[in-house]
Amino acid sequence: MTPVDPVEEFLSMLAVERGAAANTIAAYRRDLDGAADAIGDLATADRDRISTLGEAWRDLAPASVARKASALRQFFGFAVDEGYRDDDPSEALPSTSRRRNLPKVLDHSEVEALFACAQEDAQGDRPLAVRTLALIEMLYGSGLRATELVSLPVSAVPRDAPFLTVTGKGGQARMVPVGTKASQALSRWMAVRDGERSSFVFPSRSSHLTRIRLYQIVKGLAAKAGIAPEKVSPHVLRHAFATHLLEGGADLRVLQALLGHADIATTQIYTHVDSARLVRLVNERHPLAARAASD
Known part of the structure; x- marks a missing residue:
């Protein structure tokens, strides 16, 4: 049986779930393949290896670093969700300023x-x-x-x-x-x-x-x-x-x-808890809410 390639699975997901165009998928592939050339298998690379990408990308423009880091964050999130990794090492990426986005939610x-x-x-x-x-x-x-x-x-x-x-x-x-x-x-x-x-x-x-x-x-x-x-x-x-x-x-x-x-x-x-529920929880359960009701 042919081993499953997490990168190929991720690219297939982009095409099917997000309707990504061929050029977009090709760009993701280049960024992921480039990272793999620098640090090895993306599904098993540890945080120390991932942190060395800052040196590998030192001559790139900030926008290029941000794009490559974004591609890797999305891949690592997918890898965790699908069980290819036990951890999300995105924090080890250079110039990481945001956590990966939460998935869309159905009410x-x-x-x-x-x-x-x-x-x-x-x-x-x-x-x-x-x-x-x-x-x-x-x-x-x-x-x-x-x-x-x-x-x-x-x-x-x-x-x-x-x-x-x-x-x-x-x-x-x-x-x-x-x-x-x-x-x-x-x-x-x-x-x-x-x-x-x-x-x-x-x-x-x-x-x-x-x-x-x-x-x-x-x-x-x-x-x-x-x-x-x-x-x-x-x-x-x-x-x-x-x-x-x-x-x-x-x-x-x-x-x-x-x-x-x-x-x-x-x-x-x-996971995601909507803000309205959190506000309601504070209003109903916080001791100050009970005091306000009795005043």
Whole structure:
């Protein structure tokens, strides 16, 4: 089996999820290849090696350094989210002034619209529609990475226990909860799935569904549900899983375990709590709020 190249996976994501033009992808490739020439494999380079890029880029214009650093920050963020790295070493980059941007967020009404569309399509038990419902249930209901979902083996599907055993990059295994709706959708898919000889839950010819095809399915469903396709991707649904759990009161350490993050700092970057909720929390829970109410 050909080893997965994280850089190629990242460039494919740019093309599919963000609709990046060929020239843009070529520019990212040049920046990433140039960095790899200087420090070695980007998926395994440590912070000390990454910090030497300042010397390698010393003769470049500030704008060029900023562009190259931005490309690497985005790659490192992708590498962490997809399990190719356990840490985000972006702080070691030269002239780094900002943390990587948070992913786009879907609000609850958009998630509901997405699921309403998927459930309506799946009413007739058409295999592809049932598969789409199972895919988004697993992305939003269990917070799986795209790669973890498409490569999910049949042996991981629970019979009685409401958990999946997911093995991420580097052989790191974790238990992932499967909610009632996700379990029902998965059972429906397994009943109509065409691929009894395949060892994958979501088979495709001789292997499994590709990440690119998963992106296309999710974006197609978004368009049908009346949501701008550029707002929705498998990663955005994973982020919505984390965001909405955190909004509901989930502990950050629990969320770290569910997402499969080795470092809780990654979870803090990945999750998002809206400012309105924070203001409401202060108003409701701070001791001064109680005093003000009694005055």
